[in-house]
Amino acid sequence: MNQDLGIKLQAYLDGELSGQDRVQFEAELARNSELQALRRELEMVSGMLREADPVRTVPASGDFYFSQIRRRIEQAEGETREPRPSINLADWLRRALLPLGGVAVALLMFMTTVRTGITPGFTSAHEETEALLEETGAMTFRSDSQSVTVVWLYDKELASASAFEFE
Amino acid sequence: MRSFKPKAFLALLVLAASLGNLRASDMPLEALLVWGTNDGSSPKPEHKLLDGDLRKKFDAMPFKWKNYFEEKRVAFRIGTNQYTRVTINGSCSFDVKDLGSPRVKVKLYGLDKEVVRHEKPLPAGETLIFAGDDKNDKSQSAWFIVIQHPKVPPPAAKPAALK
Numbered sequence: 330m331n332q333d334l335g336i337k338l339q340a341y342l343d344g345e346l347s348g349q350d351r352v353q354f355e356a357e358l359a360r361n362s363e364l365q366a367l368r369r370e371l372e373m374v375s376g377m378l379r380e381a382d383p384v385r386t387v388p389a390s391g392d393f394y395f396s397q398i399r400r401r402i403e404q405a406e407g408e409t410r411e412p413r414p415s416i417n418l419a420d421w422l423r424r425a426l427l428p429l430g431g432v433a434v435a436l437l438m439f440m441t442t443v444r445t446g447i448t449p450g451f452t453s454a455h456e457e458t459e460a461l462l463e464e465t466g467a468m469t470f471r472s473d474s475q476s477v478t479v480v481w482l483y484d485k486e487l488a489s490a491s492a493f494e495f496e
Numbered sequence: 497m498r499s500f501k502p503k504a505f506l507a508l509l510v511l512a513a514s515l516g517n518l519r520a521s522d523m524p525l526e527a528l529l530v531w532g533t534n535d536g537s538s539p540k541p542e543h544k545l546l547d548g549d550l551r552k553k554f555d556a557m558p559f560k561w562k563n564y565f566e567e568k569r570v571a572f573r574i575g576t577n578q579y580t581r582v583t584i585n586g587s588c589s590f591d592v593k594d595l596g597s598p599r600v601k602v603k604l605y606g607l608d609k610e611v612v613r614h615e616k617p618l619p620a621g622e623t624l625i626f627a628g629d630d631k632n633d634k635s636q637s638a639w640f641i642v643i644q645h646p647k648v649p650p651p652a653a654k655p656a657a658l659k
Contacts, residue, residue, distance in 0.1 A: 456616040467612050475553045476621050480614050482628040 334364055342371055522573050523594045523645065525618075529568040529584050530554075530640040531630075532561035543567050550642065553623060561638065574600070584641060590626075592643065600624075602643065621647045 334357070340346050341354050358364050458480055460467040470479045530546055531538065532554075543565035546554065554564050574580045579591035591603040600618045604611050604626050616624060623644040630637045 454617055457614065459613040461610050461612060465611055469614075470558070472553075472557060475556050475623070477553050477557065477623045477625060478614075478616055479557065479625045479627055480612060482612060482626065484629075484631070487629075 334361070335367065338364060338368060338371065342368070342375070522575060523598060523600075523618075524571065524573050525592070525600075526569065526571045526642075526644050526646055527582050527584070527590075528566055528570075528640075528642040528644075529588075530642055531565045531567060531637055532559060532563070532627075532640060533565070533637040534560075534562050535637075536563065538565040540565075540567070550623075550644070554640075559638075564640070579603070588641070590641065590643075598645075600643075602626075604641070618643075618645045620645050 337346070337350075337354055338358075341351065341358075346354055358368065456469065456471070456478060458467050458469050460482075464485055466483050466485045468481050468483070470481065471477075472479075528550070530550075531543065546564040546566045551564065568584065570582070572580060572582060574592050574594045576594045576596055579593045581589060581591050583589040587607050589605045591605075593601050595601055595615070598617065598619055599615060601613065601615045602624065603613050612626070614624065614626070618624060623642060625643075626641040627638055630639060
C-alpha cells in the first residue's frame with residue numbers, strides 16, 4: 330500500500346473527504362483488504378486514545394459566572410437604553426455653577442483682604458515686645474476673653490515692688 | 497452690542513481693589529490716658545471716672561486698683577505708609593503704624609527716650625495697654641495708656657496729638 334492511500338485513509342476517518350473523492354476512496358476501500366486492515370487498526374488506536382484520555386472540565390468560580398451575568402445584563406440594558414439628550418439643563422447648571430462658585434469665593438476672600446486687611450484664615454496672632462532701656466523691664470499679659478493685651482513696664486531695681494498681681 | 501472685554505474688566509477690578517485698599521489702610525484708633533488708684537476721687541478735678549466697656553475690661557484684669565480715672569481721650573487714624581505720633585503729655589508719647597493684616601507697631605517714648613516697642617494684631621474690638629507704676633506715689637497709683645481699635649469707629653477727629 331502506498332503512502333498516499335494511507336494519508337487518504339486518515340483524511341477519510343477524520344471526515345475531511347467529500348464529494349467525488351469520498352466516493353472514489355470508499356470504492357478503493359471496498360476492494361483493498363490491506364487498506365481495510367489499516368482502517369481497523371487506526372480506528373482501534375483512536376478509540377483507545379479517547380478512553381485513555383478522558384475529557385476534564387476546568388472548574389469555574391462563581392465570580393466568573395456572576396461577572397458574565399452582569400456583563401450580559403449591562404449589554405442588554407445598553408441596547409435598550411435610549412440615547413441621552415445632548416443638552417441637559419441640570420448638568421449645564423452644575424458645570425457652570427461650580428466654577429462660578431469657586432471664583433465667587435476667591436473674589437470674596439480677595440475683597441475681604443483688601444477692605445479689612447485680614448485674609449480669612451490667615452491672621453497671625455503673634456505679638457512682640459522689646460524693652461529698649463536697661464533700667465526698664467517689660468512683661469506682657471494677655472486676656473483673650475477681654476481682647477486685651479497689657480504691656481507692664483517696671484523699674485528693674487524696684488521689681489520686687491511690682492503692683493501687678495497675677496491671679 | 498459691544499463684546500465683553502476681559503482685559504478691561506480686570507483693569508476695573510484692580511482699580512476698585514486699589515481704591516478699597518486705600519480706604520482699608522486708614523485704621524481708626526482711640527487713645528486714652530487712665531490713672532488707676534484706690535482713692536475714691538482723683539486729685540485732678542478734670543479727671544472723670546472711667547466707665548463703659550473699657551471699665552469692664554479693667555475690672556476683669558488682675559489689677560489691684562479700685563478706681564480708674566480717664567484723663568485724656570483722643571481719636572485718630574493711622575496709615576501704612578508712616579508712623580503717626582500721638583503725644584500723651586509732656587513726658588510721654590507714642591508712634592503707631594499700621595503694618596497691615598491688621599497688625600500695628602507701637603513705639604512708646606518717655607522723656608524723649610524710646611522705652612518699649614510692641615507689635616501685635618489689632619483688629620476691631622482689640623485693646624492694647626501700656627502701663628506702669630507711678631514712681632512718685634510709691635505704687636499707690638498707676639498710669640495706663642490705652643490704645644484701642646473700636647468696633648464702632650469714633651467720631652472723626654484731627655489726627656495727631658493729645659495735648
